[in-house]
Amino acid sequence: MCLKAWPWRPTAVGVGLYTQLHHAAVDGQAAVALAQVLMDLQPAGRELPVKPSKRNKVFKLGWAEMLRAAIATEAQQVVQIVKQLPGTVGTLAGAAGQVLQKSALLRSKRTATPANLTLAPRTVLNTSVGTGRAFAAITLPLAPLKASARLNDCKLNEIVLLLCATALRRWLGQHGGVPRKSLVAAVPISLRAAGDTTSNTQASMMLVSLGTQLADLRPRLDHILGASAAMKATAGDLKRVLPTDYPSIGVPWLVEALSAIYGKARVADRIPLVANLVISNVPGPPVPLYMAGARMRSNYPTSIVVHGMALNITVQSYDQQMDFGLMADAAAMPDVRALAEALRVAFDDLCLxxxxxxAAPTLADAGRALVGSARRGLWGGLGQVSEAVSGAVSGLVGGVVKGA
Incomplete structure (x- = not known):
């Protein structure tokens, strides 16, 4: 989005509303809070009080006014960072030790815990991006995903990572092959305090290995759980000390110039990769929302792609569903809808x-009851069952329990 104009652009097309917001203005949770302000909880709508502005020209700031506000904000950010510095040094030192301890350099080869401190393999998605975009969306029911998280003793976010990893493995199998090394996802983590709805960006990134090199779903989930645990162990301490705002006067012009040079030189095609894609899960409203009396049916998030990571999967819960928004570079992934269909197949595999x-514990319990009845002479009205038959049934039940 060009920053020469306002960093937002709502567009209504038919029965759809597409809202474009610059990431410098809002992060995922701030966007959700903004949507809840713009929309209603009831079809009838509501009256919002209008607060009069103290300024005559609220849409036009003078250069002196903007510069004065920017300098004041910069000073506040510097003061806040300096205040946190003593605790930050100790926390970062401890976090670095944890990372090294969990890394492949210090791990035993027999350790099952996956390390996140590894470079990502190169795929067809890891290239410099152009100006074209391809987008696809899919909605999945929320209840089975929550039930899966409870059954597998994990978080909903880890189930989302499993679905994305499984779909990516299927898609890559049809586009250049699945790398022998696991793909790595850059996962945003929120730095917001509870109840903070400030319109700015307060997020950082962590890396999670996705286990895409594993063919079976269960080992892949175990791999993701281990990688996620390693990420949380480091992120828990860092969230308390990472600044949410940095002194940045002049940085937008510098970043824009560097990004242009970076893209034209296609540096992303040659340097080692830290991550293959971005996967973000943003909690949304658990109830239906309305606009002008119409119920919002879905809320598909549209995020950004960057050089070296031509795919972004952002997920948002809404009411009783999960809405997946897949944004890709048009040249690197023109058939992004195929990945959306792969997500649906991955969901079916997860349900299976x-x-x-x-079902395994239920089958085992039924088998044990059958053995008990046989030993008590109640099976088939025969009065007695041979030890051989009883032993055979016991062996069958043992096999079921072992398989479970």
Whole structure:
């Protein structure tokens, strides 16, 4: 988005509303808070009080006024960072030790915990991006995903990572092959305090290995759980000390120039990769929302792609569903809808895995009851059952329990 104009652009097309916001103005949670202000909880709508502005020209700031506000903000940011500095040094030192301890350099080869401190493999998605974009969306029911998280003793976010990893493995199998090394996702983490709805960006990034090199769903989930635990162990301390705003006068012009040079030189095609894509899960409103009396059916997030990571998957919960928004560079991934369909297949695979896991204890209990009845002479009205038959049934039940 060009910053020569306002960093937002709402567009209504038919029954759809597309709102474009610059990431410098809002992050995912701030965008959700903004949507809740713009929309209603009831079809009838509501009356919002209008607060009169103290300024005559609220849409036009003078250069002196903007510079004065910017310098004041910069000073506040510097003071806040200096105040946090003593605690930050100790926290960063401890976090660095944890990272090294969990890294491949210090891990035993027998350790099952995956390390996040590794370079990502290069795929067709890891290239310099152009100006074209391809977008696809898909909606999945929320209840089965929450049930899967409970059944597998994990978080909903980790189930989302599993779905994305499974879909990516399927898509890559049809586009250049699946790398022998696991793909790595850059996962945004919120730095917001509870109840903070300030319109700015308060987020950082952590890396999670996705286990895409594993063919089966269950080992892939175990891999993601280990990688996620390693990420949380480091992120828990860092969230308390990372600044949410940095002194940045002049930085936008510098970043814009560097980004242009970076893209034209296609540096992303040659340097080692830290991550393959971005996967973000943003909690949304758990109830229906309305605009001008019409119920919002879906809320598909549209995020950004950057050089070296031509795919962004952002997920937002809404009411009783999960809305997936897949944004890709048009040249690197023109068939992004195929990945959306792969997500649906991954969801079906997840439901099948959970059904088998839930049914295994039930089958084992039924088998044990059958053995008990046989040993008490109640099976088939025969009065007695041979030890051989009883032993055979016991062996069958043992196999079921072991398989479970």
């Amino acid at each position: 895995m959970d059904a088998e896991a839930a």
